Amino acid sequence: MGMTLSEKILARGAGKSAVRPGDKVWVQVDVLMTHDVCGPPAYAIFQREFGKGARFWDPAKVVVIPDHYIFTEDPHARRNLEELRRMAREQKLPHFYDAFSPRYSGVCHVTLPEKGHVVPGSILIGTDSHTCTSGALGAFATGVGNTDAAFVMGTGKLWLRVPETFRVLLHGRLSPGVMAKDVILRLIGDIGVDGATYCALEFQGEGVASLSIDERMTLCNMAVEAGAKNGIIPVDGLARRYLEERGVDCSLAEASDSNAQYLATREYRLEALVPQVARPHSPAHAVPVTDCEGEPLTTAYIGSCTGGKLEDFVAAAVILRDRKVKLDTYAVPATVAVREAIGRVQVDGKSVEQILKEAGVKLGEPSCAACLGGPEDTFGRLRGKEIAISTTNRNFLGRMGSKEAKIYLASPATVAASAVAGCIADPRPFVDERSWELVAQASRGASLPGVGNPG
Amino acid sequence: MAEKLRGLAFVVGDNVDTDQIIPAQYLVYSLTDPEERKNYGRYALSGLPPELGRFVQEGQWQSRYSVIVAGRNFGCGSSREHAPAALQIAGVKAVVAQSYARIFFRNAVDGGFLLPLETDLPLHERIRTGDAVTIDLDEGVLTHEPSGRSYPLRPIGDVEAIVRAGGLFAYARQLGIIKANP
Structure with a gap:
């Protein structure tokens, strides 16, 4: 056998x-x-x-x-x-x-x-x-x-x-x-x-x-x-x-x-899959985004080992380009190499970093940051009754620092679309075949530094 | 392993995750410093929803409950060994659940922090917080004192030798995998 x-x-x-x-x-x-x-x-x-x-x-x-x-x-x-x-x-x-x-x-x-x-x-x-x-x-x-x-x-x-x-x-x-x-x-x-x-x-x-x-x-x-x-x-x-x-x-x-x-x-x-959102307080509470479109949010978060990689930020940037966020939006690159790459990788002639900043996204230092709450002064940590949509991995009660907060989990595309809409939003109307191809292209073209010699 | 274990139950539901067992902000405390580690007892299960009541009373460092009765998938989420350690520091001797997340189970057994016992029945629906329970390990039963009813526990299985030794290091010394004394 x-x-x-x-x-x-x-x-x-x-x-x-x-x-x-x-x-x-x-x-x-x-x-x-x-x-x-x-x-x-x-x-x-x-x-x-x-x-x-x-x-x-x-x-x-x-x-x-x-x-x-x-x-x-x-x-x-x-x-x-x-x-x-x-x-x-x-x-x-x-x-x-x-x-x-x-x-x-x-x-x-x-x-x-x-x-x-x-x-x-x-x-x-x-x-x-x-x-x-x-x-x-x-x-x-x-x-x-x-x-x-x-x-x-x-x-x-x-x-x-x-x-x-x-x-x-x-x-x-x-x-x-x-x-x-x-x-x-x-x-x-x-x-x-x-x-x-x-x-x-x-x-x-x-x-x-x-x-x-x-x-x-x-x-x-x-x-x-x-x-x-x-x-x-x-x-x-x-x-x-x-x-x-x-x-x-x-x-x-x-x-x-x-x-x-x-x-x-x-x-x-x-090809039949639609964007998913996991409702509070379990990753198993996944529903199609179309079932919760328009639900209120206060905060958007892009980061962590799950959703803080280069491609995650490029996907967000394709949606955020020439748009403004309506939510308190935090972006935390997973690593220094990802942080450097978003300054370099371009989407339609603008760097990912520039797109995030022009959209009004707050950019944090590479680390786990607020994914698991952390000490009081952690960047992006939830306080009080915030309602967040996040690219992270867990939406357990209190996970991002506040037991009164609610967390929805979603892809970076859905988080970016929601940040722009000011409520839970389907990312698909924000993209087309051409713009989405930029995500794959940008990620392919950006071989990260640190290659060759394990530190 | 003690043969019999008696204590008050604290009852929780399904999928109690390690962020509820010990919220991540407290993981900064030392587990070795005798004073600092007491914080783990103080904040054990402090991430639970408020409607379940307090596991450790305000101003206290330990809990009056020494047996946790839970539903499915107890200890899911992060690999933090601080979770079974926090329960032990708070005074917990055993958890009786329908199932465990594997890393929590491993940590409880390998670290020798507490007994992760399993039952086929949803005992968390039949026992209330504050009820006295007795666990007879040799017989493999939990007795709910208010009703006098006894419920079977599943055999510990594969890892019984590690549990009986008191943890991974003691077990490995018995097997001769590591030297007898540091």
């Missing part, structure tokens, strides 16, 4: 010829990623369990990316950045994207692929639930807590239960104004926030192949919002080019066997 992509990767990591769903295996971890919120407590557990002078199993395989609470005066957050620096110093970590240094990058899940840390066929463990984003490049990538991370720091190993694979087959192509975010919101709406619990969520089909790398990352990013252990997409020609530009070895790239066993399969015709 054949194996799925995730099963193949875990079998290799466990040193076995085959594994089956439900097997409990010890795997060798290829990359461990941590950030400023979970790095310090994980390191404290590491030192408690392995001793003060203990060394990491392999410092070159640990990637430290502070991103959560950076642009804040909160003294505890500042202290945690210092703790992270101490860890990097004591363990002589070569891959440390320190805050307020020239190497600072921003959101970890966008940094990892950008800087060439995501290797297809590898096992990537991170202290963040959205670590599943990196599955877009054919890695088995999943989030863990501090104890598991501390264990990996000392041993390079982790026990995992081999997940069943839940297959999502995408056919056709998205229409102008419709994005990967709409696909994943619809899927979560259909299967629920625990619809893929413990599963590997694998996306296949020509519909996936039609999506850019940024868009594939959006799909895998929200796998955890359906309860999945990982999201994963097999490497194709486009992914291979992206990886090779960054000097990444693709020799372990795999795909599911034709006779692999799936727990379930769901199919979507992309």
Whole structure:
């Protein structure tokens, strides 16, 4: 019997010829990623369990990316950045994207692929639930807590239960104004926030192949919002080019066997999909935008690992060009490389940055910012009874900083259209075949810097 | 593992996420500093909707409730281990839910913070906040004292050895995967 992509990767990591769903295996971890919120407590557990002078199993395989609470005066957050620096110093970590240094990058899940840390066929463990984003490049990538991370720091190993694979087959192509975010919101709406619990969520089909790398990352990013252990997409020609530009070895790239066993399969015709909006307070509350057009809003937010990539801003810019926002609108590029690219990439002769600024959008510094609320002084944090539409991943009660606020989740196109309309709006009337082609063109033409040498 | 565990229940519904268990703004506190970590007890479950009542009373550092009774998908959302840690610091010994989000379950087991027990029944519809409950781990039942009714719990399964050892590190030492003493 054949194996799925995730099963193949875990079998290799466990040193076995085959594994089956439900097997409990010890795997060798290829990359461990941590950030400023979970790095310090994980390191404290590491030192408690392995001793003060203990060394990491392999410092070159640990990637430290502070991103959560950076642009804040909160003294505890500042202290945690210092703790992270101490860890990097004591363990002589070569891959440390320190805050307020020239190497600072921003959101970890966008940094990892950008800087060439995501290797297809590898096992990537991170202290963040959205670590599943990196599955877009054919890695088995999943989030863990501090104890598991501390264990990996000392041993390079982790026990995992081999997940069943839940297959999502995408056919056709998205229409102008419709994005990967709409696909994943619809899927979560259909299967629920625990619809893929413990599963590997694998996306296949020509519909996936039609999506850019940024868009594939959006799909895998929200796998955890359906309860999945990982999201994963097999490497194709486009992914291979992206990886090779960054000097990444693709020799372990795999795909599911034709006779692999799936727990379930769901199919979507992309051309039939309309923009989706997840109503408060669950990502599973997805409805077609046409069901909630005109509903009131106060705030719009474009950012995070889900919706703060270059293509997300280009899509917003296509809609915001020569228009003004009526809502309090915040834009937070995920990384410094995305921030630089929006100053450079043009839509019809104007840079994305210029378009955002002329529209009246407030531009923040690359970081997680208000996606998860954060300290009081966080850029874009919701206060009081605001009603926001956001490109982020979670609209749980209180998620963006205020328990009285309401959050709708949507694609960057829908958020931009809503910011212009002043209420929930369908982005499709704002775009046509020609203008939407600019999104793909701009993203294709803008190979991000940082290529070649993982930092 | 203690054989029997008695306490007052705090009852919540489906899909209680880690932002409700410990809102992200509090994740700045140290989990090791003995004074600072008390904040996790103080703010545990402070993100719940107000109509569920307060889990920790104003000005208190711990909760009077030591058993959480929940519906489906308890602990969904972020991977923050601060969530099971906050519940433990607040005084929680066990959660009894219909199902868990996997990272929360893993964290609870591997960190040895609390017992994530499962039941097939929607006990959150049959038990009220403040009711006394007894959990008999050897028998695998929860007894609701006001009604005298007992409900079966699912076997812990795969991870029982880790739970019995008290967490991942103790388990790995038993297996000889890591050295006996740091």
